[in-house]
Amino acid sequence: MARAETESSQRTLGDRLRARTLTARLPEELGVFAALVLLVAIVGVHNSAFVRSGNLFDLVASNSFFGLISLATVFLLALGEIDLSVGWNFNFSAVIAALAMVHGVNPWAAALLGLLFGAGLGLFNGLLTVGLQLPVIIVTLGTYSMFQGLSLVVNKSSAVVPPDVTSSFFTTVNRRVGPLPFVGKVPVLAILFVACAIVLQIVLHRTRFGYRVLAIGSNPEAARLAGISLARTRLLVLALVGAFCGLSGSLYVGSFGSVDPASGGQFLLSVVAAVIIGGTPLSGGMGTVIGALFGVLIIATISSGIVFFGIDATWSTFVTGAVIIIAVSVDQAIKWQRRWNAERRATRAT
């Protein structure tokens, strides 16, 4: 009886492993990509102007600011943590970069300063987290207001506008590369956003650092026993998120030619939503940067779709939420279907 049970459980384990192997043939992001294509198609059928390549690239570029932060936030969610201060880190870094430009610093150097400043703020979050041995969410609950308040003090509660927006930094950020075959001219921001997604995806899934992040998120105690430094990894991930806030802030100044006291303050919800829609669970241990890229584009498509459909402002918030639920449901349904198909194939094979 006991032997039969052992055989049965071994078969089940074998089936599961085989099923996983079969599922792995298709990327995890397939579901969220399908949801994105579906949304784009729905809006495109309603108004063909939406699917013009120029408009789609503009959509990618103009959403790359919260998008870049979303890409790095995948690492943090994979650790099982959330940073609430990302929006104000972005704002504060942008203000510092713009102020440096106002004070005559070369715009490229000022942008680099913004990036480093953002990384510094992220590191500050990290030091508090590690030093006080608190979850990131609690520390950043405080630094959320600190960064916002300090930014207001530094920008004197008004927009910071660099005096000369004709230098090479501004023209490069706003440049369009091309025309490329079939797609026309592509904004530099869109290229940078996609490039960052690919690089970060490789870092998360093909480097030691990435494995450590996933290992800690999956089981912190086991990771610690395996010799992984939890504190160091947390510090690095928070600095990485901060650096992307800084990079995004500097690019924002380059793109818009100024930064307002409120810019970025509303980013948090979009960032977390994009990452979760993309397929990274809040529980940690898993993550997909490419999924987050699609998550950003889903949110962007919904916002634009509301305008293209002419949905009244009163309804727009509800529709945004409802379409997000539909997109996530499509992703989930496709995952169920794939898992079921794989399990069925495995059963047949045995």
Add this chain to the structure above:
Amino acid sequence: MRKRSSHVRLLVLTLLLLGASATAALGALQVSGGSTASAQQSQKKLTIGFVTHFVGNPFIKQIEQAARDAGKDLGVNVKITGTPGFDPAAQLKMVQDLFASGADGVSTSITGDSMAVGLNKLIAQGKPLVEFNIFSTRVQAPYVGERSVGDWAILGRAVRKAMGGPGAKGLVLIGTCAPGFPALVDRIKGVRRGLGSGLTIKGPFDVTGDPTKNFSAWQQLIAANPDAKALIGVCAQDLENLGKLNAQHGDKYITAGGDPTLGNLAAIAGGHGLISMGQTGYVQGYLPIKMIVDALRSKQALPKSGFISSGAEVITKTGVVEPYGLPHLSLARIREFQTNPKVQHAFYKRLFVGSGPLANWRKHLEPIANASR
């Protein structure tokens, strides 16, 4: 297993159909004025986009209603969209999307200077654009809104008068829901100007935009400054809460705020509030649509700059003094405007038609600098 698979397929299909049909139906329904027109007629109609901030706020809803009324009166489609808070980048994208989707002109509030570069690119392409409610001097378009400093100086003077006139002494507390927000900074400047010298003025304190937190913030300010004589809030939710607190303290304070919300009107009617400054939101919604439609139909470009005052509404217990020679309103009548859009439309329409003062709006254009005076 097969049953489970068919369930999943059914779920996906249902969700897709639901999503697509709901979105399409909403889109078709929500384009103002378009429901009864045939497809051919609506193609000929102009479409004007209207982008707001603080979607759902009662004051913004009044502006939106006015834009809808203008669309109906002028025979154009009005597409209204917006953001829940202050999000300049999102608003800019909405303006760009509206033009990309075929809008002939757009009116938007400017929640940040960072919208300027993107908007100016559109204006340079010949796209008609009008700013309303909040503006930026960097945007090359006309603006319809309040004369923030001058109008709020009226409120400051009224408070000073209630405190005893020229020889008045005492502590005045000022609260703001968004520290540093340029339009509110101007209002505070106006209040200070109206209050004049000789008074002790503390603030602006952050009393937050959330109505519940706002009540608590004012409560704590009163607790910390029991000797205060006057309390002035520059945001829509302040006076309602100040009225409640004043009632709890036996109406010992002079309280003042802005906008004709139902709560603010109740505070004034109950004798718990002295004055509320309205900025005639109806004009801010109606006039930008009219300006764009006039410009498109007459093929005369919109000015690259300029300010048209929407007019100050001075709301006290005796009623409402309306701008542009409109008749005096009772508190009951302006309260009715909040619940009955038709009555509101009938009252304000005279401004924009025939020989109404804003029918020829170009006559009222002032330099943009006057908006902050």
